[in-house]
Amino acid sequence: xxxxxxxxxxxxxQELAFLxxxxxxxxxxxxxxxxxxxxxxxRINQLEERVEKLxxxxxxxxxxxxxxxxxxxxxxxxxxxxxxxxxxxxRHKRPGRKExxxxxxxxxxxxxxxxxxxxxxxxxxxxxxCPCCEACLLDLEDREHLVEDLIPARVLVTCYHTRSGFCPSxxxxxxxxxxxxxxxxxxxxxxxxxxxxxxxxxxxxxxRLPFRQVSQVFANLPKLSVCAGAIARQVQRIGDWFDGDxxxxxxxxxxxxxxxxxxxxxxxxxxxxxxxxxxxPTHTLYHVDKSRAGEVIRKLLGKAFGGxxxxxxxxxxxxxxxxxxxxxxxxxxxxxxSAEKCPAFAAGTFFKRSKRLIKQILLLKKxxxxxxxxxxxxxxLLEKRLEELAAADYGEANAKxxxxxxxxxxxxxxxxxxxxxxxxxxxxxxxxxxxxxxxxKISGGSRSKNGAEAWAIVASVxxxxxxxxxxxxxxxxxxxxAAWAEDKPPTMxxxx
Numbered sequence: 001x002x003x004x005x006x007x008x009x010x011x012x013x014q015e016l017a018f019l020x021x022x023x024x025x026x027x028x029x030x031x032x033x034x035x036x037x038x039x040x041x042x043r044i045n046q047l048e049e050r051v052e053k054l055x056x057x058x059x060x061x062x063x064x065x066x067x068x069x070x071x072x073x074x075x076x077x078x079x080x081x082x083x084x085x086x087x088x089x090x091r092h093k094r095p096g097r098k099e100x101x102x103x104x105x106x107x108x109x110x111x112x113x114x115x116x117x118x119x120x121x122x123x124x125x126x127x128x129x130c131p132c133c134e135a136c137l138l139d140l141e142d143r144e145h146l147v148e149d150l151i152p153a154r155v156l157v158t159c160y161h162t163r164s165g166f167c168p169s170x171x172x173x174x175x176x177x178x179x180x181x182x183x184x185x186x187x188x189x190x191x192x193x194x195x196x197x198x199x200x201x202x203x204x205x206x207x208r209l210p211f212r213q214v215s216q217v218f219a220n221l222p223k224l225s226v227c228a229g230a231i232a233r234q235v236q237r238i239g240d241w242f243d244g245d246x247x248x249x250x251x252x253x254x255x256x257x258x259x260x261x262x263x264x265x266x267x268x269x270x271x272x273x274x275x276x277x278x279x280x281p282t283h284t285l286y287h288v289d290k291s292r293a294g295e296v297i298r299k300l301l302g303k304a305f306g307g308x309x310x311x312x313x314x315x316x317x318x319x320x321x322x323x324x325x326x327x328x329x330x331x332x333x334x335x336x337x338s339a340e341k342c343p344a345f346a347a348g349t350f351f352k353r354s355k356r357l358i359k360q361i362l363l364l365k366k367x368x369x370x371x372x373x374x375x376x377x378x379x380x381l382l383e384k385r386l387e388e389l390a391a392a393d394y395g396e397a398n399a400k401x402x403x404x405x406x407x408x409x410x411x412x413x414x415x416x417x418x419x420x421x422x423x424x425x426x427x428x429x430x431x432x433x434x435x436x437x438x439x440x441k442i443s444g445g446s447r448s449k450n451g452a453e454a455w456a457i458v459a460s461v462x463x464x465x466x467x468x469x470x471x472x473x474x475x476x477x478x479x480x481x482a483a484w485a486e487d488k489p490p491t492m493x494x495x496x
Contacts, residue, residue, distance in 0.1 A: 006472070194480060252283045259305075266288055278301070286457075332358055390406035
């Protein structure tokens, strides 16, 4: 073997040795990866078992959630219709006035009824001294402290000595009566006087106390014994005495330029009915009726009503042949409720355009004074946009339903833009009906038809007096004296 062959043989042997070492290295990697694959397969099996357990737990929790939701819905369905869900707690601004505002204090009394001297204690030498250590006081000053207090109430019993005689011309017996003396009643005990009646009505109607609590107030403060049934009976008598004032309130609303109306449920003797509320800036009228039909509002306002009726979108108001303004806040509320129930509607164009346009319409009315001559062109522009929005077809069911409502009440949505004193919302009627809703939640309604009618009459008079800035108790007393007078009919005080 020559040198060339030896060199070639050596190279091949080196290559063979390298291949052997490389093969041993690869076999080591193979064994390592086999172990890794085995451990990974075991880990995968464990994870699959865990996923199956979690899936089963998730299915169980979902079923439990559905059962709880169904139970909550069933419980909510059993509640009365006027029970509202719990409100979501929101952050509100800090209570009280902002820094720098003057303090809100009660006015100073315009007179002083009694002066009382309060001396300092005196020592053995007759000098004014400290009550703790009896040291003589120096740098003495005189001060005044005003204290307003109530005189303890007491029952005043008055015996009216009257005379009566028979009139042959009228064929009836005539009896004298003092202005503050209530009409005689055939009862074995004393009657309730003018102040007691006015105070009871203020507590029952204006402050919305139940009959038993009114009776308890009388028993605790002036120590006047009167049961809850007697107070209920007195409310019915006062309702009869105020019947003429109630009719005059109805006439005043029929002559008003703008009337805001709303209705709510009202149970009478356990039967479902409705309470209607009509209000203007100076008068309010309540009416209890078993019907919620359009004939009720036509009966209250009359067929010749020439003002503007502001209401929600309830169909009964459509029977009134007069100018109308529909509440835009109710429309916004309907949009938001539909968006909460239907995500597709919330993501659609109709919801966003409608909400933005209604807010712009409400904002434009507030700029009546600032825009000046530019106001009417802006009104025309928004009315055109509203007409285009109502005429468009968006395909979604809620959009079609609300769009149909917009087309039906197109002119009734922007009527307030052309009258300065007209409001685009029905908030006035809702504020007027809120006290009645509080009474309904406390007492559940009325026990009889006469009680419901009497409450509506007296509540109308009290609410009207409150609107006109009058003292409720003084107004009730004056109306009672006018109703008791034989020579003049009951008269409701004129508005301010």
